[in-house]
Amino acid sequence: MRIDDRLTGLIFAVLGCGVIFLAQQLPAVPGTTFGPNLMPTLIGIAMLGLSIRIMITGLRTAHHGPWFDISAWHGRTRGIICAIWTMAGVLVAIYALPVIGFPILGLVYTIGLMLLLHIHLVIALPVGLIVILGLQYVFAQILYVPLSAGPLPLPW
Structure with a gap:
């Protein structure tokens, strides 16, 4: 477009x-x-x-x-779906982040986007876990910005 x-x-x-x-x-x-x-x-x-x-x-x-x-965009549906996934993820995060929590919401969002980009689940799952838990740790421990953990009890 x-x-x-x-x-x-x-x-x-x-x-x-x-x-x-x-x-x-x-x-x-x-x-x-x-x-x-x-x-x-x-x-x-x-x-x-x-x-x-x-x-x-x-x-x-x-x-x-x-x-x-x-x-x-004619014939390029994957790019359109990824763009819609990105915008929908932001909208869902605005309302659901306090309830679901950053680790669960971030993991579902990140792994879903990686799968839409044809990244294998064997790679997407550990990369998603490392990135989301790393971000949660950095925001909570280094930046002192508490992101909602949701129902997951995190050690930090």
């Missing part, structure tokens, strides 16, 4: 403005020089600037074709 650069730039410019606006809504921390809004604001500014650059590049091209071109 091809999306015209004019539309892509416009969408990301709007998202960049949204990030900047929402970052300004974060409360200030007393006694600090820089508040929690600094990094999201910088990211929003960079996102806005780069998206305007993409939009200008799209406007400068001599040929303005359709805004969407899905002819490249």
Whole structure:
């Protein structure tokens, strides 16, 4: 699928403005020089600037074709299914992560995606286990960001 650069730039410019606006809504921390809004604001500014650059590049091209071109997807169902799996996984994680937990949800998501990409289960299972449990450990022990463990009791 091809999306015209004019539309892509416009969408990301709007998202960049949204990030900047929402970052300004974060409360200030007393006694600090820089508040929690600094990094999201910088990211929003960079996102806005780069998206305007993409939009200008799209406007400068001599040929303005359709805004969407899905002819490249003809006969490529695996890529479409993987894209749908990825988006559905994010949506499911938003609502089910506190209940199911990161290890179970992450393992099902990761192994499912690897199987869709034709990776053998003998490789997908240990790689998925190592990656998901490694991420759970790093977030909990090093970054101090507790991810929901769900019904699994983890040693950390």
